[in-house]
Amino acid sequence: MKFSEFKYERINLEEVAKASEELLAELKQQTTAEDFYRVFLKQNEMDKHIETMATLASVRHSINTKDEFYEKENDFWDETIPQLQAYSVRLAQAVLDFPQREELMKYIPEPYFLSAEFALKTFDEKIIPLLQQENKLTSEYGKLKANAEIEFEGKTYNLSSISPLIQDKDRDVRRRAYDAKMAFYQKNEAEFDRIYDELVKVRTQIAHELGFKTFTELAYYRMDRFDYNQDMVANYRRQILEDVVPLTREIYRRQAKRLGLDKLRYYDMGYEFESGNPTPKGSADDLVKAAVNMYHQMSPQTGEFIDVMYENEMWDLLSRDGKQMGGYCTSIPEYGVPFIFSNFNGTSGDVDVLTHEAGHAFQFYSSRNIPITSCQWPTMESAEIDSMSMEFFAYPWMKDFFGDDTQKYYYSHFCGTLTFLPYGVLVDHFQHEVYNHPEMSIEERKATWRKLEKMYCPDRDFEGFEILDKGCWGYQQGHIFESPFYYIDYCLAQVCALQFWVKAHKNVPGYFDDYLHLVSLGGTKTFTKLVKAANLKVPFEDGCIKEIASEARDYIASFDDSQF
Numbered sequence: 436m437k438f439s440e441f442k443y444e445r446i447n448l449e450e451v452a453k454a455s456e457e458l459l460a461e462l463k464q465q466t467t468a469e470d471f472y473r474v475f476l477k478q479n480e481m482d483k484h485i486e487t488m489a490t491l492a493s494v495r496h497s498i499n500t501k502d503e504f505y506e507k508e509n510d511f512w513d514e515t516i517p518q519l520q521a522y523s524v525r526l527a528q529a530v531l532d533f534p535q536r537e538e539l540m541k542y543i544p545e546p547y548f549l550s551a552e553f554a555l556k557t558f559d560e561k562i563i564p565l566l567q568q569e570n571k572l573t574s575e576y577g578k579l580k581a582n583a584e585i586e587f588e589g590k591t592y593n594l595s596s597i598s599p600l601i602q603d604k605d606r607d608v609r610r611r612a613y614d615a616k617m618a619f620y621q622k623n624e625a626e627f628d629r630i631y632d633e634l635v636k637v638r639t640q641i642a643h644e645l646g647f648k649t650f651t652e653l654a655y656y657r658m659d660r661f662d663y664n665q666d667m668v669a670n671y672r673r674q675i676l677e678d679v680v681p682l683t684r685e686i687y688r689r690q691a692k693r694l695g696l697d698k699l700r701y702y703d704m705g706y707e708f709e710s711g712n713p714t715p716k717g718s719a720d721d722l723v724k725a726a727v728n729m730y731h732q733m734s735p736q737t738g739e740f741i742d743v744m745y746e747n748e749m750w751d752l753l754s755r756d757g758k759q760m761g762g763y764c765t766s767i768p769e770y771g772v773p774f775i776f777s778n779f780n781g782t783s784g785d786v787d788v789l790t791h792e793a794g795h796a797f798q799f800y801s802s803r804n805i806p807i808t809s810c811q812w813p814t815m816e817s818a819e820i821d822s823m824s825m826e827f828f829a830y831p832w833m834k835d836f837f838g839d840d841t842q843k844y845y846y847s848h849f850c851g852t853l854t855f856l857p858y859g860v861l862v863d864h865f866q867h868e869v870y871n872h873p874e875m876s877i878e879e880r881k882a883t884w885r886k887l888e889k890m891y892c893p894d895r896d897f898e899g900f901e902i903l904d905k906g907c908w909g910y911q912q913g914h915i916f917e918s919p920f921y922y923i924d925y926c927l928a929q930v931c932a933l934q935f936w937v938k939a940h941k942n943v944p945g946y947f948d949d950y951l952h953l954v955s956l957g958g959t960k961t962f963t964k965l966v967k968a969a970n971l972k973v974p975f976e977d978g979c980i981k982e983i984a985s986e987a988r989d990y991i992a993s994f995d996d997s998q999f
């Protein structure tokens with residue numbers, strides 16, 4: 436069945452409420468784990484239907500925001516979902532209260548129990564006004580950035596439309612465009628300062644109300660970090676500093692040499708090639724055909740998956756009037772299929788959709804038969820392993836996408852995965868400092884950012900540009916305001932994906948079977964257990980990153996980038 440043929444109907448909230456009450460009462464009467472699970476599955480089936488309807492409304496609204504029917508349906512779900520959450524909390528509580536936990540764990544995977552416990556630890560009715568305040572502040576941050584007006588050479592830009600100029604061929608244009616963008620942050624510095632300061636305070640207050648010492652502790656629970664702690668993450672950051680930062684310094688030295696510059700200035704760092712960035716060749720249709728061919732050759736499982744995606748039109752890839760921006764991958768649980776949304780724009784990002792987002796989609800497709808819907812997707816750091824690894828597994832077919840730009844693509848993509856790591860841990864380290872020392876003043880926080888930035892990104896020289904030298908670079912990074920502590924997830928996943936790259940690169944037998952096993956597990960295990968199940972090293976372990984860095988250094992050295 437094609438996506439367009441999937442039947443949508445609004446749920447009847449009263450009926451759902453009544454049925455949930457009845458099931459909950461029935462659940463509480465069960466004495467054996469087997470019977471308890473049987474009733475639990477009835478609720479699960481009902482939730483699956485609700486989630487399917489909510490997702491269909493949201494996807495169809497994002498595909499065409501001018502469609503009045505789905506706009507109304509989307510509004511309906513925005514209001515309804517929070518009301519339904521009360522039932523999932525009560526269901527989770529019933530599962531936790533069931534006396535024979537050991538027996539029940541034979542049916543319900545561990546992450547369900549942990550997630551239920553964490554949800555209860557991180558919420559209390561008394562914090563609702565504080566959560567509303569937190570939401571209000573993050574919206575203020577979003578609005579401030581969305582309304583940015585950047586004057587440049589007689590024209591007005593926003594933060595996104597100025598980006599191409601920051602990568603302009605002409606160095607002087609690059610510099611002036613970058614400075615114009617930063618002038619927006621300079622002008623609004625006090626407002627960014629205020630929003631961040633209030634966010635740190637309100638989050639710390641929420642943590643105290645819930646009985647945590649710091650917001651950092653609470654954040655680990657909020658993020659469902661089931662099996663690692665702050666010390667382990669600190670050890671991971673230390674390894675990035677020791678083993679990856681020297682490698683990124685080499686990458687930047689080569690970039691300067693390639694561009695014929697004595698050294699990279701801050702406005703040069705995002706400008707990689709005099710000849711332009713690698714771009715995909717051919718039409719969107721050509722790229723999709725190349726992807727179908729690639730997944731067929733990769734394995735029977737990926738071949739079956741891509742046929743389902745293609746034949747049932749489980750994606751909407753092209754940019755169109757009335758369509759929402761950005762991209763995502765989601766799932767339609769009742770039909771057991773994923774859906775990919777994107778806006779192709781002729782850059783290498785289009786190929787990322789067909790590798791990275793398709794990696795997420797393949798994971799869901801592989802775990803679609805896991806009975807408990809909430810255990811089909813893993814937690815975020817684990818989900819990114821599935822997608823980032825697929826970017827590397829796709830390497831042998833990249834010539835079908837990039838033609839003459841293929842070598843340049845490899846070099847740019849691979850170096851990009853490495854230069855991201857120190858920046859990612861900088862964002863993470865900064866947040867640990869801020870939330871573990873909430874008494875720091877605004878100026879002390881900025882000084883902390885700059886100190887850490889010099890450590891992890893030593894090639895950033897701002898040459899006395901005040902706003903950046905002071906430590907305000909991070910004001911551009913939405914996660915710091917909007918999703919605190921969500922960033923290290925990408926870094927942890929990248930180190931796992933790079934281990935798969937090493938194995939694929941050296942053709943170690945069995946690595947793809949390990950990947951197939953990993954995606955089939957979905958979210959039935961916690962992060963470190965998934966990593967071990969895929970025969971990978973947990974990124975916190977000493978030596979894990981050193982090995983990758985050494986392989987990566989040899990790989991980069993094998994390119995003659997002077998020809999790019």
Ligand SMILES: [Zn+2]
Pocket residue numbers: 791795818819822
């Ligand atoms: Zn992703």
